[in-house]
Amino acid sequence: MEDWTYASKRCAVQVVYKLRLCAGTSHGFSGSRAATTNAASAAFRDKDIKALEPTKLRVAFVTHLHSDHTVGYPDLIFTPWTIGRRVPLEVYGPKGLKAMTEHLLEAYRVDIETRTNPDGNQREFPDGHKVNAHEIGPGVVYKDANVTVTAFATKHAMESYGYRFDTPDRSIVISGDTNPTQATIAACRGCDILIHEAQTPAWLATRPATFQQFAAKYHTRTAQLADLAREAKPRLLILIHYNALSPEELLSDMLTRYAGHFVVGRDLDVY
Numbered sequence: 001m002e003d004w005t006y007a008s009k010r011c012a013v014q015v016v017y018k019l020r021l022c023a024g025t026s027h028g029f030s031g032s033r034a035a036t037t038n039a040a041s042a043a044f045r046d047k048d049i050k051a052l053e054p055t056k057l058r059v060a061f062v063t064h065l066h067s068d069h070t071v072g073y074p075d076l077i078f079t080p081w082t083i084g085r086r087v088p089l090e091v092y093g094p095k096g097l098k099a100m101t102e103h104l105l106e107a108y109r110v111d112i113e114t115r116t117n118p119d120g121n122q123r124e125f126p127d128g129h130k131v132n133a134h135e136i137g138p139g140v141v142y143k144d145a146n147v148t149v150t151a152f153a154t155k156h157a158m159e160s161y162g163y164r165f166d167t168p169d170r171s172i173v174i175s176g177d178t179n180p181t182q183a184t185i186a187a188c189r190g191c192d193i194l195i196h197e198a199q200t201p202a203w204l205a206t207r208p209a210t211f212q213q214f215a216a217k218y219h220t221r222t223a224q225l226a227d228l229a230r231e232a233k234p235r236l237l238i239l240i241h242y243n244a245l246s247p248e249e250l251l252s253d254m255l256t257r258y259a260g261h262f263v264v265g266r267d268l269d270v271y
């Protein structure tokens with residue numbers, strides 16, 4: 001339920017839950033529970049964002065390896081290949097990404113062998129399913145003519161990163177799953193768009209104690225996000241990762257706390 005697409009003249013950034021994508025030649029970000037490629041496909045088709053044509057999904061940035069952020073990863077690896085991507089996928093993310101990638105490729109070994117054998121339907125572009133997985137640290141992790149991508153460490157239950165995307169006409173920061181951090185504020189300062197997770201106290205109160213304890217350490221409440229945004233001063237704040245909470249509930253909670261410009265992100269919104 002949480003896919004967003006942002007488009008500018010030269011670059012599209014797609015946020016599929018926690019994987020983001022900037023396309024031109026297409027940089028993606030990755031991590032999704034919904035089908036990553038389907039979201040890009042819908043953006044390409046319904047929103048006329050040509051850079052998100054699925055075979056152009058070639059670069060992805062992963063915030064962390066929780067399953068709700070990575071179940072779409074094999075989809076991103078394989079679906080664009082089967083419809084025509086000829087080059088390996090380039091993926092950037094925390095330690096553990098390489099092992100996850102190797103295991104996924106092994107899990108689909110029969111599929112890969114069948115598609116690339118002398119009778120296979122992808123035999124003429126056998127590199128399209130390959131993945132170059134880059135395990136990163138904070139700093140600039142990617143740069144091309146359209147975008148510079150800078151990673152910053154966040155505070156979650158495992159190694160995790162947020163990312164800042166600088167394009168010729170906009171700067172976009174995505175938090176990933178995290179407790180409030182100064183690094184996020186520093187990454188945003190002056191940014192056009194900050195995409196940040198948020199949970200309301202009313203919703204958290206309905207959750208089991210272990211969940212509440214976990215959330216207090218590794219996620220962000222709306223009051224905390226309001227404080228953070230007042231310091232970070234994004235031109236637009238987009239709230240994401242609100243789980244079973246309805247967009248209306250989150251909107252009314254945040255309206256009482258934050259006077260800046262913000263929206264609750266919804267599938268395939270374009271900003």
Ligand SMILES: [Zn+2]
Nearest residue numbers: 064066156177
């Ligand atoms: Zn997480």
Ligand SMILES: [Zn+2]
Nearest residue numbers: 066068069177
């Ligand atoms: Zn999550």
